[in-house]
Amino acid sequence: MQFDKPATTNPIDQLKVVGKPIHRLDGELKTTGRAMYAYEWHDKDVSYVYGYPIGAAIAKGKVKSIDASAAKKAPGVLTVVTTLDVGDLKKGKFNTAKLFGGSEIQHYHQAVAVVVAKTFEQARSAAALIKVDYEEQPGIFDLQAAMASAEKPDDSQEPDTAVGDFEAAFEAAPVTLSETYSTPDQSHSMMEPNASIAAWDGDALTVWTSSQMIDWWRTDLATTLGIDKEKIHLMSPFIGGGFGGKLFLRSDAVLAAFAAKAVGRPVKVALPRPFIANNTTHRPATIQRIRIGAERDGKITAIAHESWSGDLPGGGPETAVNQTRLLYAGANRMTAMRLATLDLPEGNAMRAPGEAPGLMALEIAIDEMAVKVGMDPIQFRIVNDTQVDPEKPERPFSHRDLIGCLERGSKAFGWDRRGAPGTRREGQWLVGMGVGAALRNNLVMPSGARVKLDKEGVVTVETDMTDIGTGSYTIIAQTAAEMLGVGIDKVAVQLGDSRFPVSAGSGGQFGANSATSGVYAACVKLREAVACKLGFDSEDVVFENGQVRSGNRSVPLAQAAADEGLVGEDTIKWGDLTKTHQQSTFGAHFVEVGVDVSTGETRIRRMLAVCAAGRILNPITARSQVIGAMTMGAGGALSEELAIDTRRGFFVNHDLAGYEVPVHADIPHQEVIFMDETDPMSSPMKAKGIGELGLCGVSAAIANAIYNATGIRVRHYPITLDKLIGELPDVA
Known part of the structure; x- marks a missing residue:
């Protein structure tokens, strides 16, 4: 479905289910402990083993050698996989820093090895026996000191804007302000750490993980491992918080995949809490200069916002000037961003970047x-x-x-x-x-869904959309229920599985609107299939109270499914409305x-x-x-x-x-x-x-x-x- 014209009246406007204060459908599972998060997935017939990561003890340089001999002899240890063992790996599209592989160290706590043992405690104990010899290089770690060397980011980031003559208007303004503000580096600190379980079946890989963006992860993991994307089955139905820290593939999934390949058994890897700050991404610090000029009646005549932030080579700026381009009037304005090279862990998206x-x-x-x-x-x-x-x-x-x-x-x-x-x-x-x-x-993103109707009148929604605690299960169920005229108890929602249609995923505040729109599009397809099956005109058919009605004729929705069922699948795609309206x-x-x-x-x-x-x-x-x-x-x-x-x-x-x-x-x-x-x-x-x-x-x-x-x-x-x-x- 292409959305390129403003929405008119549609079935959602009935608001019989959508817009209602319905409690989370996954709430009982979570409050009773029956919702299995990434590290908790288990099969009673499978014997899982545990990987414990070792992070670099330097911020910049090279790994000269790794001595894992003592660790390999430790009780319960099955193997040790090092960054030198796997060699240089291709980096995924969404990672600034490499996650594993090769000798180069780009930041502190970059993964250099994983110890695999029969128990978590054995793996953790043996990790302390790993000896790594580094060639350390000097790095830059202070944004304030690096401001002078900061450069204009790539033009794709829209680093500078200017309207009117800010300098002249600011100079002429009777009331002015010129101040500098700063925000520090911040950590996502979600309750659930980054964690994965990997299991190989021949050349096919299954990963249970904690990911906000299923398709992004699957694509980048395939690139890193050098295998066909179709060989990877990735699942993330429940996520214990993300805030942007799980938007992009992380080292736990990569380490688990290599470890599982090495031992021929499913391996669990959870990043210890210190790794969350240094091994994953964080919100980068900013230094911001704001100048405003106004008339004595309060009308702003000049406004300028400049921001400095830092990241690893190849990274991007913290776009701290974006809201100033839109929030307040003022005829004369300018914004600018400058990016310094810092050898700190990767700066990237954190809630409302x-x-x-x-x-x-x-x-x-x-x-x-x-x-x-x-x-x-x-x-x-x-x-x-x-x-x-x-x-x-x-x-x-x-x-x-x-x-x-x-x-x-x-x-x-x-x-x-x-x-x-x-x-x-x-x-x-x-x-x-x-x-x-x-x-x-x-923001909106393309988002797909598949909606199935069975002979019992049950509607099942399948999409790789994720729920990071936001209520995706519930609002998706509400959307399907509204579109097909059934109660929410007649809707089942399955999320977070790469076998399902690719969704928007969770991030950027685009998840709910985009994902439900994808479900809407799939439901339109299913409504058309139902109308066709029942011999109704799809233009005037009404779905209500489990019935499908057109004119004086009414048929139970379940009847349309018959024994074989019906399926509707589609993806919402977006037109150019944002070009004409902000x-x-x-x-x-x-x-x-x-x-x-x-x-x-x-x-x-x-x-x-x-x-x-x-x-x-x-x-x-x-x-x-x-x-x-x-x-x-x-x-x-x-x-x-x-x-x-x-x-x-x-x-x-x-x-x-x-x-x-x-x-x-x-x-x-x-x-x-x-x-x-x-x-x-x-x-x-x-x-x-x-x-x-x-x-x-x-x-x-x-x-x-x-x-x-x-x-x-x-x-x-x-x-x-x-x-x-x-x-x-x-x-x-």
Whole structure:
């Protein structure tokens, strides 16, 4: 199905199942422990063995030799496979750094060997006996020091944009701001580590893994192993979180495949927690310079956003300027990104790449400008709203209600009770409110599905779409139920299997909208097959309550299947609507904090998100996504930072004891409001993504609330107490 015209009225608009607050269909499996995650897959008749990875102890250089003799003699050890044993391997399309193979070391904890033993403990113990001789080379590990050598990225990244004459307009503006902000390296820190089980049957490989993107992984694994893609069967039906850290093939799958080949038995490999930070990808640090010029009435006349980030050779920038190109009006504007070469582990996508760190800076700068012009921060944002792409005024937004989000949120949150900075005190606590606008582009991807109807009237959906905790099983079932006129109890959903049609996968906030649109397309095919089988005109047939009706004639849906069943399969493909209309999602985040006058400790007291993201397919699963994102934003604001050893080139705090993510005690009452809207230009579902919008702007709202509480402006994340305590005595 080609989606190249705005959606008109279709069966989804009935909203008998879609849009209803249906609890997750996989919830019982997960809460009772019956959902098998990658490392847990087992067959009672199969004897699994265990692989334990060894990571490079240097950040840059070469492996001269590996002595595995002692490890091979250790109890229970079956074999050791080293990077020198397999030699140089082809790198997959989506990996900047190689995962395994050859002597070159590109970053710390790059996999250099895997020990295979009868038990996990035996493999781990023997791994300590491996001796690796390195030829170490000097590396670059400090973004601040590397800024001078940073270069303009490849043109495909759209590194620079310019409209009007920013420099002249900024110079002429009566009110200006020029400040630098920074965000640190951050780790995905999902609950489930990267883990895989590999088993060979002749030259065919089966992999149970934890992957957000089945087809991407399968393709790159085939490239790395040098085998036909069709020889690989990859399964990932349940995933314990990903946040972008499982978008691309990781070393656990590669190591498991080589280990299983070597021992002739299925091998389990899970990356230890320290490997999550250094062996996999992370959100790279940024240094951002923002300049804004405005009239005294608050109208922005000039806005510029420049960002510096770093990555390994061949990598790309953290696109932290993207939202500034779209969020606020202003006739004269420029954005630029510069990329430094760093020899740290690979920087890549982490929930809302680009917008999340970019808004951490921009939305503080917008608050600072509101103070400078003497306006309420919400009113300043409203004054500078735009209904067209500011860089391409001929292209309007398909639907944009940022003002509605701000106004509804301010009323619900009690914004009128917000006082001047440093004036509201409750005992030991200075109390303040902050706001941050949210923008995340509405991305879509081609997505396929197969829908089957059997003689019992049961509808089965098959697609390699994944569920990383987002509710994919549920919203896909709702889509099929709505399209075929059955209850959700009559729908079975099978996901995460490379034998199924290739879907959008989970990432970039494109999963829900794209995958359900693919199911919609497949259901249209099945509806046509049913109508044809029953002798109905497919143009006026109605599917309702398990019946198929046309005119005065009504037939049970199951009757159309007969004994042989019916199948509909299709892929949603996207036209050029994004060329004529900018498609984005919008929101507003409100936060109230308390800051201890003696210690500088910040506690979040209340949070509210108001989201405008098209049709909400399921308010329960959507709310879950948003409150999870809000929690992630709290971590980004107050605690999350990968600390770099700039001499040795690695992340020091590479476990959950040192890398501090929010826990239950850190998160207070959270509310989520969804604006009642649809966007026919987005998809036949008239929906958009929501999972990343819930993160965008949260950290800045917290920073702005801290300013309102204390009068102290912090521009460098995370906002730890040491950045506040020096100025608190004066405030207190």
